[in-house]
Amino acid sequence: MGSAKTEAFTQEENEVAKYAKALGHPARIAIIQYLIKKQSCICGDIVNELPLSQATVSQHLKELKTSGIIKGEIEGVKTCYCIDPEVWKKVQGKFNSIFDAFKPINCC
Amino acid sequence: MGSAKTEAFTQEENEVAKYAKALGHPARIAIIQYLIKKQSCICGDIVNELPLSQATVSQHLKELKTSGIIKGEIEGVKTCYCIDPEVWKKVQGKFNSIFDAFKPINCC
DNA sequence: GATATCTATCGTATTTTAGCGATATTTACA
DNA sequence: TGTAAATATCGCTAAAATACGATAGATATC
DSSP states (O other): OOSSSSGGGGHHHHHHHHHHHHHHHHHHHHHHHHHHHTSSSSEEOOHSSSSSSHHHHHHHHHHHHTTTSEEEHHHHHHHHHHEEEHHHHHHHHHHHHHHHOOOOOOOO | OOOOOGSSHHHHHHHHHHHHTTTTTTTHHHHHHHHHHSSSSSEETTHHHSSSHHHHHHHHHHHHHHHEEEEEEEEEEEEEEEOOHHHHHHHHHHHHHHHHHHHHSSOO
């Protein structure tokens, strides 16, 4: 049983975890940061930026796309990738509401 | 070759990914939220809160502890868990600097 | 139409994660 | 000292994640 018991948790818990998981790999962090840095849609060259094979990069892109964080549009031979602003804002909101909920206390 | 090529990425990328991965499971999100809600160190009863076996919960706690996000101190028979404020602030900072770096642009 | 280019997908090997029962281990208390 | 309670760890299984070569599909360009 190496699969998570998704049905046992709330929709919110599952959703936050989904986004966190999507960001839980250095290659995907690198992709996100590259997309941010470029300030535009990226057609192609993500593969050249990463120390991974084309197949592996494509797979990571797919995972980010599945989570909703990025979108990919086919433009001729190339595919144009960018962060989905709506989803990004949503993710940011969810994470921050968790971050901000924590008030340090005096114990251990 | 089923292991991540950690050495091929920057320390920063790896660290952010590490924290994201730690949060990338609904059970661990649930644990974090419970720790936040209780506003104190939790000795025990996390197991009763989650729809998972004691062994599995213990494993999730260990993962959160390994990432540094929570600390656990033994107090008698029980173990006292809480979020590490320092690390929490650090994680929050890292995530927010990524979140904030993104400026929506007009493209696809 | 042939060919080069870009990207996705398939197949496969390996590793890691998730889950749990069973079993230590540790401490409190009778 | 013996026993109960709380956790951690061991051992195992099943599934998912990571990585990559090979291949397929689509589209420019010659």
